[in-house]
Amino acid sequence: MEACPRCFGALHADRTCATHGAVLPWRPANVPGPDELAAVLLDTRVPVWVPWPLPSGWLVTGFASVGDAGTGTRAVAVALSAPGLLRGRADLVLVAEEPGIGLGAHLAGLPGPDPGAGFDSAAPHAKLAVGGPRASCGLAVPLWAVPSGPGRAAFVGEALGDWLWAVLWPAEAGVLLMEATGLLDLREPGLAVDLPYGPLSSRVAVRP
Numbered sequence: 001m002e003a004c005p006r007c008f009g010a011l012h013a014d015r016t017c018a019t020h021g022a023v024l025p026w027r028p029a030n031v032p033g034p035d036e037l038a039a040v041l042l043d044t045r046v047p048v049w050v051p052w053p054l055p056s057g058w059l060v061t062g063f064a065s066v067g068d069a070g071t072g073t074r075a076v077a078v079a080l081s082a083p084g085l086l087r088g089r090a091d092l093v094l095v096a097e098e099p100g101i102g103l104g105a106h107l108a109g110l111p112g113p114d115p116g117a118g119f120d121s122a123a124p125h126a127k128l129a130v131g132g133p134r135a136s137c138g139l140a141v142p143l144w145a146v147p148s149g150p151g152r153a154a155f156v157g158e159a160l161g162d163w164l165w166a167v168l169w170p171a172e173a174g175v176l177l178m179e180a181t182g183l184l185d186l187r188e189p190g191l192a193v194d195l196p197y198g199p200l201s202s203r204v205a206v207r208p
Contacts, residue, residue, distance in 0.1 A: 002027060003208045005066045005075065006102035006112055010208035024074055024101065029062035029204040032079075032197045036063050041187060044073040046096040046162045048187055049130075050080070050195065051180035057083040058179075059198030061091075062205060066103055075101045079201035082176050090173035093203050094183070095165040104156065104165030107203070109149015114163065115156045120144050129182035130159050141183075145174070160185075169203070 002025035003010060004017035016022050030036055040048060040063045050060065059081050066075035075097030081089045095104040105112030124142030131139075141159040143166060148154035153174030155166045164183075168174050186193065 001207050006106050008206045008208060024066050024071060025068055027065050028207050029064040029200060031200050032060055032062045040065055040076055044076055046074060046076055046098060047160055047185040048076050048078060049094045049096055049183045050078055050186060052182060052184035055179040060195045061198045061201035064204040066101055074098045075103045077103060077204050079204045081198055085172055090176055091169040091201060091203050093167045096162050098162055104163055107167045108146065108154035108165060109152060115146050119146050119156060126155060126177055128180060131184050
């Protein structure tokens with residue numbers, strides 16, 4: 001069921017949210033696999049980022065998007081799980097989105113729709129190399145830690161003209177971002193990457 005990307009609340013028949021007004025619809029993820037990836041890649045206007053090479057033990061756990069057939073996909077969320085620092089597993093969601101969509105800010109626990117002025121006023125907390133059809137060789141994207149909701153850590157930057165968000169659960173899992181030395185844009189034509197899939201993440205399967 002389609003929902004508001006800024007709160008995951010139900011949409012009215014005219015695709016308006018009672019809180020946020022007119023929005024593009026959030027399309028939650030289904031069980032991850034090659035078919036779900038192909039569906040996201042079909043009409044996306046934003047990157048579909050995955051850490052690459054994937055650190056040991058990391059799994060892809062879902063693809064979700066914001067948009068429709070008329071507008072194309074304007075935001076993509078890629079969920080991953082990683083070995084936890086002490087026990088269990090940690091969650092990471094990478095979001096590429098056009099300004100104003102609000103998905104990344106919502107996952108980060110911010111009022112949104114964007115990170116707000118001054119988030120990049122200090123030195124960046126991380127840098128990731130990015131690659132893909134529109135990236136220059138050696139392009140490094142700076143990411144800044146931003147205040148986030150309880151139980152998570154959130155970082156944001158700008159890559160290829162779109163917001164790039166990295167949101168991790170639990171909060172101490174933020175250090176796992178250092179394991180991801182680079183990001184690959186799966187839109188690259190002819191790209192053949194054998195992704196390891198895990199169970200569907202509840203972070204991107206939210207339905208109203």
